[in-house]
Amino acid sequence: MKNFFSSLKKLRKSKHEDEDENIGEEEYVEIDTEKERERLDKVIVRPFVMEDFSDIKDVLDVLREGHTIALINIKPLKDKDLVELKRAINKLKKTCDAIEGDIAGFGDDYIVVTPSFAEVYRTKSTKAVSED
Template sequence: MAGLLEKLRGITEKLSPSKSQTGASEEFVELEPVPKKISAKIFCEKYTLDEFDDVKYVIDSLRTGSVIAIINIKPLGSKSRVELQRAINKIKKTVEALNGQVIAIDEDWVVAAPSFVEIRKGKKGETE
Protein backbone atom coordinates (compact mmCIF):
# COMPACT_ATOMS: atom_id res chain seq x y z
CA MET A 1 0.00 0.00 0.00
CA ALA A 2 2.83 2.38 0.85
CA GLY A 3 4.43 1.57 -2.49
CA LEU A 4 1.26 2.53 -4.31
CA LEU A 5 1.14 5.93 -2.57
CA GLU A 6 4.79 6.58 -3.49
CA LYS A 7 4.09 5.75 -7.14
CA LEU A 8 1.09 8.15 -7.17
CA ARG A 9 3.22 10.93 -5.64
CA GLY A 10 5.87 10.32 -8.25
CA ILE A 11 3.31 10.55 -11.07
CA THR A 12 1.76 13.76 -9.73
CA GLU A 13 5.21 15.35 -9.32
CA LYS A 14 6.03 14.53 -12.94
CA LEU A 15 2.73 15.96 -14.20
CA SER A 16 2.70 19.17 -12.16
CA PRO A 17 5.40 21.77 -12.82
CA SER A 18 7.87 22.37 -10.05
CA LYS A 19 8.26 25.69 -8.24
CA SER A 20 11.51 26.35 -10.05
CA GLN A 21 9.78 26.03 -13.44
CA THR A 22 6.95 28.44 -12.66
CA GLY A 23 9.00 30.95 -10.71
CA ALA A 24 7.20 31.84 -7.51
CA SER A 25 4.66 29.58 -5.94
CA GLU A 26 1.93 32.17 -6.39
CA GLU A 27 1.78 34.82 -9.06
CA PHE A 28 -0.52 37.81 -9.07
CA VAL A 29 -1.53 39.76 -12.11
CA GLU A 30 -2.45 43.36 -11.46
CA LEU A 31 -5.52 44.37 -13.43
CA GLU A 32 -6.47 47.88 -14.35
CA PRO A 33 -9.98 48.88 -13.25
CA VAL A 34 -12.46 49.09 -16.07
CA PRO A 35 -14.21 52.46 -16.02
CA LYS A 36 -17.97 52.15 -15.83
CA LYS A 37 -20.19 54.17 -18.09
CA ILE A 38 -21.77 56.80 -15.90
CA SER A 39 -25.44 57.32 -16.54
CA ALA A 40 -27.33 60.39 -15.48
CA LYS A 41 -29.05 60.20 -12.14
CA ILE A 42 -30.97 63.46 -12.49
CA PHE A 43 -32.81 64.47 -15.62
CA CYS A 44 -33.93 67.93 -16.69
CA GLU A 45 -36.92 67.52 -18.99
CA LYS A 46 -38.89 70.11 -20.97
CA TYR A 47 -42.65 69.80 -21.27
CA THR A 48 -45.29 71.81 -23.11
CA LEU A 49 -48.85 72.00 -21.83
CA ASP A 50 -51.06 72.15 -24.90
CA GLU A 51 -54.08 70.82 -23.03
CA PHE A 52 -54.96 69.82 -19.47
CA ASP A 53 -54.31 66.11 -20.14
CA ASP A 54 -50.62 66.87 -20.72
CA VAL A 55 -50.26 67.40 -16.96
CA LYS A 56 -50.32 63.62 -16.51
CA TYR A 57 -46.95 63.22 -18.25
CA VAL A 58 -45.37 65.93 -16.11
CA ILE A 59 -46.72 64.46 -12.88
CA ASP A 60 -45.66 60.92 -13.78
CA SER A 61 -42.09 62.04 -14.42
CA LEU A 62 -41.95 64.13 -11.23
CA ARG A 63 -43.07 61.15 -9.16
CA THR A 64 -39.93 59.26 -10.18
CA GLY A 65 -38.02 61.71 -8.01
CA SER A 66 -35.19 62.18 -10.48
CA VAL A 67 -36.68 64.78 -12.84
CA ILE A 68 -36.53 68.55 -12.86
CA ALA A 69 -39.41 69.64 -15.12
CA ILE A 70 -39.25 72.84 -17.15
CA ILE A 71 -42.80 73.45 -18.35
CA ASN A 72 -44.01 75.75 -21.12
CA ILE A 73 -47.51 76.84 -20.07
CA LYS A 74 -48.11 79.42 -22.80
CA PRO A 75 -50.10 77.19 -25.23
CA LEU A 76 -52.58 76.12 -22.54
CA GLY A 77 -52.78 79.66 -21.10
CA SER A 78 -53.69 81.11 -24.47
CA LYS A 79 -56.53 78.57 -24.84
CA SER A 80 -58.05 78.66 -21.36
CA ARG A 81 -56.97 80.42 -18.17
CA VAL A 82 -59.23 78.13 -16.12
CA GLU A 83 -57.58 74.98 -17.51
CA LEU A 84 -54.15 76.52 -16.95
CA GLN A 85 -54.96 77.25 -13.31
CA ARG A 86 -56.23 73.67 -12.84
CA ALA A 87 -53.05 72.28 -14.40
CA ILE A 88 -50.75 74.43 -12.26
CA ASN A 89 -52.66 73.54 -9.09
CA LYS A 90 -52.38 69.84 -9.91
CA ILE A 91 -48.63 70.13 -10.47
CA LYS A 92 -48.24 72.16 -7.25
CA LYS A 93 -50.13 69.59 -5.16
CA THR A 94 -48.04 66.74 -6.53
CA VAL A 95 -44.74 68.55 -5.99
CA GLU A 96 -45.73 69.66 -2.48
CA ALA A 97 -46.58 66.05 -1.61
CA LEU A 98 -43.04 65.16 -2.72
CA ASN A 99 -41.61 68.08 -0.66
CA GLY A 100 -40.36 69.77 -3.81
CA GLN A 101 -40.67 73.27 -5.23
CA VAL A 102 -42.58 74.94 -8.06
CA ILE A 103 -41.68 78.40 -9.31
CA ALA A 104 -42.70 80.54 -12.25
CA ILE A 105 -39.79 81.83 -14.31
CA ASP A 106 -42.02 84.24 -16.21
CA GLU A 107 -45.56 84.23 -17.57
CA ASP A 108 -44.84 81.34 -19.92
CA TRP A 109 -42.53 78.99 -18.00
CA VAL A 110 -42.72 77.03 -14.74
CA VAL A 111 -40.03 74.90 -13.08
CA ALA A 112 -40.93 71.95 -10.84
CA ALA A 113 -38.17 70.21 -8.90
CA PRO A 114 -37.91 67.35 -6.37
CA SER A 115 -37.00 67.82 -2.71
CA PHE A 116 -33.23 67.50 -3.11
CA VAL A 117 -33.12 70.51 -5.47
CA GLU A 118 -33.23 74.01 -4.05
CA ILE A 119 -34.47 76.66 -6.45
CA ARG A 120 -33.25 80.16 -5.70
CA LYS A 121 -34.59 83.31 -7.28
CA GLY A 122 -31.86 85.85 -7.82
CA LYS A 123 -31.79 89.38 -9.10
CA LYS A 124 -29.93 90.37 -12.22
CA GLY A 125 -26.19 90.48 -11.56
CA GLU A 126 -26.52 89.00 -8.07
CA THR A 127 -24.49 85.95 -7.05
CA GLU A 128 -24.05 84.09 -3.78
Protein backbone atom coordinates (compact mmCIF):
# COMPACT_ATOMS: atom_id res chain seq x y z
CA MET A 1 0.00 0.00 0.00
CA LYS A 2 2.90 2.28 0.79
CA ASN A 3 4.29 1.73 -2.70
CA PHE A 4 0.95 2.61 -4.21
CA PHE A 5 0.88 6.06 -2.57
CA SER A 6 4.50 6.66 -3.48
CA SER A 7 3.81 5.90 -7.12
CA LEU A 8 0.79 8.25 -7.09
CA LYS A 9 2.92 10.99 -5.57
CA LYS A 10 5.59 10.55 -8.26
CA LEU A 11 2.98 10.51 -10.98
CA ARG A 12 1.43 13.71 -9.67
CA LYS A 13 4.80 15.47 -9.51
CA SER A 14 5.69 14.45 -13.05
CA LYS A 15 2.38 15.87 -14.38
CA HIS A 16 3.04 19.25 -12.73
CA GLU A 17 6.58 19.32 -14.10
CA ASP A 18 5.27 18.69 -17.64
CA GLU A 19 2.79 21.57 -17.27
CA ASP A 20 5.58 23.87 -16.06
CA GLU A 21 7.68 22.99 -19.10
CA ASN A 22 4.80 23.82 -21.49
CA ILE A 23 4.35 27.32 -20.07
CA GLY A 24 7.20 28.75 -22.12
CA GLU A 25 5.95 27.32 -25.43
CA GLU A 26 4.07 29.49 -27.92
CA GLU A 27 0.36 29.00 -28.26
CA TYR A 28 -1.54 29.35 -31.50
CA VAL A 29 -5.03 30.74 -31.83
CA GLU A 30 -7.22 28.94 -34.29
CA ILE A 31 -9.38 31.29 -36.34
CA ASP A 32 -12.87 30.09 -37.06
CA THR A 33 -13.56 30.90 -40.70
CA GLU A 34 -17.22 29.94 -40.26
CA LYS A 35 -17.71 33.07 -38.11
CA GLU A 36 -16.68 35.25 -41.04
CA ARG A 37 -19.10 33.43 -43.32
CA GLU A 38 -21.91 33.86 -40.77
CA ARG A 39 -21.25 37.59 -40.66
CA LEU A 40 -21.56 37.77 -44.43
CA ASP A 41 -24.75 35.71 -44.33
CA LYS A 42 -26.57 38.09 -42.00
CA VAL A 43 -29.94 39.30 -43.16
CA ILE A 44 -30.22 42.98 -43.97
CA VAL A 45 -33.52 44.82 -43.70
CA ARG A 46 -33.12 47.74 -46.06
CA PRO A 47 -35.51 50.62 -46.78
CA PHE A 48 -36.01 51.96 -50.29
CA VAL A 49 -37.95 54.93 -51.64
CA MET A 50 -39.45 54.52 -55.08
CA GLU A 51 -39.69 57.92 -56.73
CA ASP A 52 -39.29 56.69 -60.30
CA PHE A 53 -39.53 53.38 -62.17
CA SER A 54 -35.74 53.36 -62.52
CA ASP A 55 -35.42 53.10 -58.71
CA ILE A 56 -36.61 49.50 -58.99
CA LYS A 57 -33.20 48.36 -60.30
CA ASP A 58 -31.46 48.78 -56.92
CA VAL A 59 -34.23 46.87 -55.16
CA LEU A 60 -34.10 44.00 -57.64
CA ASP A 61 -30.31 43.76 -57.43
CA VAL A 62 -30.24 43.35 -53.64
CA LEU A 63 -33.15 40.91 -53.71
CA ARG A 64 -31.33 38.70 -56.20
CA GLU A 65 -28.31 38.57 -53.87
CA GLY A 66 -30.60 36.82 -51.40
CA HIS A 67 -29.65 38.44 -48.08
CA THR A 68 -31.91 41.50 -48.04
CA ILE A 69 -35.48 42.12 -47.01
CA ALA A 70 -36.67 45.24 -48.83
CA LEU A 71 -39.08 47.74 -47.29
CA ILE A 72 -40.21 49.94 -50.15
CA ASN A 73 -41.95 53.29 -49.75
CA ILE A 74 -44.09 53.60 -52.87
CA LYS A 75 -45.87 56.85 -51.95
CA PRO A 76 -43.73 59.20 -54.09
CA LEU A 77 -44.28 57.08 -57.22
CA LYS A 78 -47.94 56.55 -56.35
CA ASP A 79 -48.48 60.31 -56.15
CA LYS A 80 -46.54 60.86 -59.37
CA ASP A 81 -47.66 58.14 -61.80
CA LEU A 82 -49.94 55.16 -61.11
CA VAL A 83 -49.09 53.45 -64.40
CA GLU A 84 -45.37 53.44 -63.54
CA LEU A 85 -46.21 52.19 -60.04
CA LYS A 86 -48.13 49.23 -61.48
CA ARG A 87 -45.21 48.47 -63.80
CA ALA A 88 -42.79 48.57 -60.88
CA ILE A 89 -44.99 46.32 -58.73
CA ASN A 90 -45.35 43.81 -61.57
CA LYS A 91 -41.57 43.77 -61.99
CA LEU A 92 -41.17 43.20 -58.22
CA LYS A 93 -43.70 40.36 -58.29
CA LYS A 94 -41.99 38.62 -61.20
CA THR A 95 -38.60 38.85 -59.51
CA CYS A 96 -40.12 37.69 -56.24
CA ASP A 97 -41.59 34.64 -57.98
CA ALA A 98 -38.24 33.91 -59.64
CA ILE A 99 -36.33 33.97 -56.34
CA GLU A 100 -39.20 32.15 -54.58
CA GLY A 101 -39.62 35.05 -52.20
CA ASP A 102 -42.66 36.76 -50.72
CA ILE A 103 -44.24 40.15 -51.33
CA ALA A 104 -46.94 42.00 -49.40
CA GLY A 105 -48.25 45.49 -48.95
CA PHE A 106 -48.72 47.07 -45.58
CA GLY A 107 -50.41 50.37 -45.11
CA ASP A 108 -51.14 52.30 -48.26
CA ASP A 109 -47.59 53.36 -48.91
CA TYR A 110 -45.28 50.40 -48.24
CA ILE A 111 -44.42 47.05 -49.80
CA VAL A 112 -42.20 44.42 -48.20
CA VAL A 113 -40.31 41.92 -50.37
CA THR A 114 -38.42 39.00 -48.87
CA PRO A 115 -36.03 36.37 -50.26
CA SER A 116 -36.85 32.66 -50.23
CA PHE A 117 -35.81 32.03 -46.62
CA ALA A 118 -38.35 34.50 -45.19
CA GLU A 119 -42.12 34.72 -45.29
CA VAL A 120 -44.44 37.64 -44.57
CA TYR A 121 -46.91 36.99 -41.77
CA ARG A 122 -50.35 37.93 -43.03
CA THR A 123 -53.32 39.11 -41.03
CA LYS A 124 -56.57 40.68 -42.16
CA SER A 125 -54.88 44.09 -42.20
CA THR A 126 -52.03 42.89 -44.45
CA LYS A 127 -52.94 43.49 -48.06
CA ALA A 128 -52.00 41.10 -50.80
CA VAL A 129 -50.19 42.85 -53.63
CA SER A 130 -52.36 42.42 -56.69
CA GLU A 131 -52.24 43.46 -60.29
CA ASP A 132 -54.98 45.88 -61.27
